[in-house]
Amino acid sequence: MHKLYTFLKYTFITLWTVFIVAPFLWAISTSFKDFQSVNSKVTYIPWLDFEPTLEGWRVLVKSPARGGVDIVEPYFNSIFVTCTASLISIILGTLAAYALSRFTFKAGFVRNNDITFFFISQRIMPPIVLSIPFFIFLSTIGLLDSLLGLVVVYIVLLMPIAVWIMVDFFNRVPKELDETALIDGCNPYQAFYKVVLPNSIPGLIVAGMFCIIFGWIDFFFAFILTFTEVQLLPVKVVALNSSITPWWSLSASALISVAPLIIVAFVVERYLSKGNLSGALK
Amino acid sequence: MNLIGKNITYKPDNQFHLNDVSFDFKKGNLYTILGRTLSGKTTFLKTIAGLLNPDTGELFFEDKDFSKIPVWERNVAMVYQQFINYPHLNVYENIIFPLKQRKLSEEQIKMDVEDALKTVGLVGFENRKIQELSGGQQQRVALARSLAKKAKILLLDEPLVNLDYKLREQLREEFKRIFSEGLSQDTILIYSTTDPQEVMELNGEVIVLHEGRVLQKGDAKEIFENPKNLKVAEISNDPPMNILTGSKSSDQLTFENISINLPAYLKDLKSQNYYFGIRASEIKLDKEGEEFEIELAEISGSETLLHLKKGNSKVIALIEEVMNFKIHEKVKVKFNANKFYVFNNNEELVSSPYGAHNG
Numbered sequence: 001m002h003k004l005y006t007f008l009k010y011t012f013i014t015l016w017t018v019f020i021v022a023p024f025l026w027a028i029s030t031s032f033k034d035f036q037s038v039n040s041k042v043t044y045i046p047w048l049d050f051e052p053t054l055e056g057w058r059v060l061v062k063s064p065a066r067g068g069v070d071i072v073e074p075y076f077n078s079i080f081v082t083c084t085a086s087l088i089s090i091i092l093g094t095l096a097a098y099a100l101s102r103f104t105f106k107a108g109f110v111r112n113n114d115i116t117f118f119f120i121s122q123r124i125m126p127p128i129v130l131s132i133p134f135f136i137f138l139s140t141i142g143l144l145d146s147l148l149g150l151v152v153v154y155i156v157l158l159m160p161i162a163v164w165i166m167v168d169f170f171n172r173v174p175k176e177l178d179e180t181a182l183i184d185g186c187n188p189y190q191a192f193y194k195v196v197l198p199n200s201i202p203g204l205i206v207a208g209m210f211c212i213i214f215g216w217i218d219f220f221f222a223f224i225l226t227f228t229e230v231q232l233l234p235v236k237v238v239a240l241n242s243s244i245t246p247w248w249s250l251s252a253s254a255l256i257s258v259a260p261l262i263i264v265a266f267v268v269e270r271y272l273s274k275g276n277l278s279g280a281l282k
Numbered sequence: 283m284n285l286i287g288k289n290i291t292y293k294p295d296n297q298f299h300l301n302d303v304s305f306d307f308k309k310g311n312l313y314t315i316l317g318r319t320l321s322g323k324t325t326f327l328k329t330i331a332g333l334l335n336p337d338t339g340e341l342f343f344e345d346k347d348f349s350k351i352p353v354w355e356r357n358v359a360m361v362y363q364q365f366i367n368y369p370h371l372n373v374y375e376n377i378i379f380p381l382k383q384r385k386l387s388e389e390q391i392k393m394d395v396e397d398a399l400k401t402v403g404l405v406g407f408e409n410r411k412i413q414e415l416s417g418g419q420q421q422r423v424a425l426a427r428s429l430a431k432k433a434k435i436l437l438l439d440e441p442l443v444n445l446d447y448k449l450r451e452q453l454r455e456e457f458k459r460i461f462s463e464g465l466s467q468d469t470i471l472i473y474s475t476t477d478p479q480e481v482m483e484l485n486g487e488v489i490v491l492h493e494g495r496v497l498q499k500g501d502a503k504e505i506f507e508n509p510k511n512l513k514v515a516e517i518s519n520d521p522p523m524n525i526l527t528g529s530k531s532s533d534q535l536t537f538e539n540i541s542i543n544l545p546a547y548l549k550d551l552k553s554q555n556y557y558f559g560i561r562a563s564e565i566k567l568d569k570e571g572e573e574f575e576i577e578l579a580e581i582s583g584s585e586t587l588l589h590l591k592k593g594n595s596k597v598i599a600l601i602e603e604v605m606n607f608k609i610h611e612k613v614k615v616k617f618n619a620n621k622f623y624v625f626n627n628n629e630e631l632v633s634s635p636y637g638a639h640n641g
Contacts, residue, residue, distance in 0.1 A: 176366045179333050182353040183360050184427070185383035190354075198370040 024255075031056045031252035038247050056248030059240075060256075071236050071253060078216065078233040079260070081147055085154035086211035090204060092155070093162025098192060100163070101170035102178065116167055119160040127157075131224050138225060145229045153221050158211040165210065169203030170196070209268055213261060233257055284308050285330070285348075285435060285470050290339030292325055292494075299325040300336065301494040309434075310467040312486030315474040316505075316518060322494040323474035327437045330472065331358050343435070356435075359428030363440040365420035367412045373423050374408035380431045398430035401460055418449040425460070432466065438473045442480070447583070454480060478518045482506065490514050507636035512629040515559050521587060523559045523623070524597040530556060535622065538595050540572050545619040551633055559623035562587070565599035571616030579607040590615065 029044060032052035043049035062068020096119070099105075100112050134153055135144070143149030173196060181191035197204075222232035231239075237253045240246060285307040292300040299322050307313055317323050328334045329341070332353035341348040348356070359380075367376050377398055381391045399405050402422040412420060421441060428436055441457075442450045461471060461484070473484060481488055481502055488505045490497040497517075498510040509515035509523075516522040528537035530553050535542045537558070574590035574597070581587075586601040590613070599615055607613070624633040 174364065174366065176362050176364060177368070179328075179331075179353075180360070180362070180366050180368075182333065183331055183356075183358060184380035184431070185354050187352070187354050190383075195368055195370075199368070 027251040027255055030247055031249075031255060033248050035244075035248075053248075056246070056252045059246065059249040060253055069236065069240050069249070071233060071256075074231045074233045074236040075256070077147060077230060081150045081154060081232060082212055082215035085151045085158055085215050086208060088151070089155050089158035089162045089211050090208055093159045093207065094166050094197075094200075094204065096159075097163050097166030098170055098196065100167050101173075102175065116163065119163040122156065122160045123164075127220050130156075131220070134221065135224060144225060145227045147230055149225060150222065150230070150232070153225060154215050154218070157218070157221070158215055161210045161214060162207045165207040166200070166203055169200060169207075173199060205268060205271065209264060212264060216261060284343075286340075286342040287330075288340040288342075290329060290336045290341065292329060292334060292336045298322075298494040300329065303339070303491075303494070303496055305489065305496075305499075307470045307472070309470055312461060312471045312473065312484060313489060314481045314484055314486050314502075315472065315489050315491055316476070316478065316481050317474070317491035318476055318517060321491045321517075323491055324439050325494070326491065327360065327439050327472060327474060330435060331360050331437055332356050357431075357433050358435040358437060359431045359433035360437040361421070361424045361428050361439065361441045363443045365417055365424060365444070367420055367423050367427070369412050371412070372408070373404065373410050373412065373415070376412065376423055377427045377430050380427060384431075394430045394432070395426075398426040401429055401463070402426045403456070418445055418453060421445065421453070429460070429465075432469075434468055434470065436465070436469055436471045438471070440475055441473075443476065454483060458483065478520045481518070488518075490517055492517060508631060508634050509559075509623065510631055512557060512559070512625050515623060515625070515631075519561055521562045521598045521600065523561055524565070525625075526558045526560070526595055526597070528556065528558050529554065530624075535619075539593050540595065540617075542617060542619050545622065547620070547635060548622065548624065548633060551624060555627065556632070557625040557627075557629065559625060560597075560617055560621055562598045562600035563602075564618040564621040565590075565597060565615050566618065567599075567601060567613060568616035569614055571614040573612050573614050576607050576609055576611045576613060578609065579605075588613070588615075 029046065030038065032046055032054070033043065033050055034053045034055055037043050037050035046052040059068045060071045063070050100116055103112075105112050105115060134156075138144040138149045138153070141149075143152065177199070178191050178196060181195040182188070186194055217234070219234040219238070222235050223238075226232065226235065234257070237250070237257060240250055240253060285305075287303060287305045290300055290303045291298070301322075303322075303326065305313075315323050315326060325334060329336055330348075332348070332351065335349065343356075368379060371379065374395065377395045378391050381394060386394070396405075399408070402425050404419065404422050404426060407415070407419070412423065415423065421444075425438075425441065428438075442453055445453065465471060471486075473480075473486070475481060485502050487499070488502050489499050490505060492513055498505060498514045500508075505514065505518050509518055512525060516525070526537045528535055530536075530544070530548065530551050532553060533544050535544060535548070535558065572592065574592045576588055577591050577596070578589040579586060580589075581604050584602070584604060586603065586605050586607070588599040588601060588607065590597050590599055621635045622633075623631060623635065626632050
């Protein structure tokens with residue numbers, strides 16, 4: 001019985017690993033192929049099945065004038081927009097979440113939970129509902145087709161996530177901890193940044209990770225709110241597609257698109273496995 | 283120069299947490315607040331600390347209006363029943379935290395922390411993480427932090443309640459030592475607890491709190507010997523004092539189906555119906571006694587608690603040895619006739635074995 005269980009467990013894990021890893025291997029292999037190797041017969045292993053070439057990768061850094069699709073600038077644009085928006089969202093979201101967790105607000109029928117729900121409701125709405133208002137808003141203030149405009153929009157998208165995660169986190173930090181800090185001579189601001197914040201690092205990391213992921217993978221708003229001046233990576237990757245689908249450079253761009261997320265995941269996983277995310281407060 | 287509270291009331295959502303509480307605490311004294319859970323003990327302490335603002339009433343300390351001073355400038359220290367320390371700091375950093383906040387000099391801080399660590403017995407633990415400590419040790423760190431502060435008001439909110447039995451006994455002994463050695467004559471110590479035994483052992487001024495109201499003030503002996511009313515008698519005894527309804531005649535006390543010869547000290551009592559209170563420890567196994575049925579027998583430590591029943595009368599007896607009883611077994615017990623407290627129909631004490639009270 002036990003053996004059967006072990007067998008099934010490892011079989012499942014193996015299948016799942018193949019399911020996850022295979023597309024990456026396929027993409028890596030494809031990114032080194034040329035037109036011939038993709039379109040003639042099925043090929044898998046470089047040097048054995050086909051002669052590897054760097055053409056797929058070169059296209060990504062060549063300027064359009066020389067027949068390439070330059071994704072270097074969109075890549076850094078994406079990093080800038082995602083990081084800036086995430087950082088601002090985390091700062092504002094954490095402050096909002098702390099207030100919602102610790103103070104009682106009363107305005108008419110509105111209570112703390114209603115405010116929290118208001119934030120979350122921003123994510124319940126399908127994004128397409130927001131597209132026209134955002135477009136009009138950005139064109140009115142003259143931020144259409146600019147990095148700053150995108151940062152503003154992404155803050156609207158990411159801050160609810162930060163608020164949501166951090167409210168839940170702060171609710172689990174005992175109120176007595178703040179009170180002890182007050183009694184020990186901290187004013188409310190000091191109590192927040194000297195005591196509550198250092199004990200909330202795990203929550204901040206989780207919230208930050210979600211913000212980065214959701215910011216990085218957004219295609220919809222990056223597509224609608226930019227034209228020629230500024231482009232983000234997901235939009236540019238789609239622009240790679242032409243009359244002949246260049247599978248090799250699509251694979252290469254897909255790989256470098258997910259690279260930052262994989263790096264983030266590995267860093268956080270290190271931290272997780274050390275047991276630092278849990279057990280800070282018990 | 284005292285801590286004075288006048289008619290303090292706190293009732294959020296129309297529920298009384300504190301109801302017209304007044305007090306006058308003198309420096310160098312220990313005050314214990316005795317009350318059940320939810321009786322308002324924590325609210326009482328938080329009000330003094332400044333974490334709660336009472337709806338009405340005044341609070342003065344050293345002739346200054348305390349209510350105008352925010353918590354962080356009040357120079358109070360508080361230990362919670364949960365072990366609250368700063369999880370991101372180690373033991374040493376935890377204890378210096380309030381001292382650094384007050385910008386004391388390095389040498390001063392070092393001395394104070396060493397003193398505090400010595401007092402609570404945690405020397406050698408300076409670099410440990412809080413999470414690595416046991417509950418008792420964590421509570422010691424919290425205590426050390428509040429002692430090192432040398433605050434003028436030290437608040438301890440049921441500091442032992444979340445510890446296991448053995449540790450509680452041990453820390454309680456140490457508390458007595460710490461309070462007598464580690465505190466200056468400048469400090470007001472306020473200690474809240476649900477445990478009457480702790481109150482008796484700490485032997486300070488006692489305030490009995492029930493549903494936000496002060497029922498009785500006095501020293502521990504006074505509360506023990508002359509509980510002002512039935513509620514105080516219940517709260518200040520563990521197990522709660524047995525209360526029997528009965529009547530007094532010229533030569534007998536009669537409960538439902540038990541009669542006891544009238545003890546001498548109750549001779550002058552008017553003959554009528556009363557509530558009679560008797561401590562569990564004053565009911566003994568005795569072959570000559572009344573027959574009761576055992577409903578439940580609990581063994582705790584070196585004692586046995588017997589829940590007894592006869593007709594509608596239910597009493598708890600405390601036997602000072604470990605004995606095995608079967609449920610529904612019949613035993614004979616005798617009430618110590620010289621230890622009856624008598625309460626009138628308004629539940630107020632009229633006579634106590636330690637001297638007549640209100641006549």
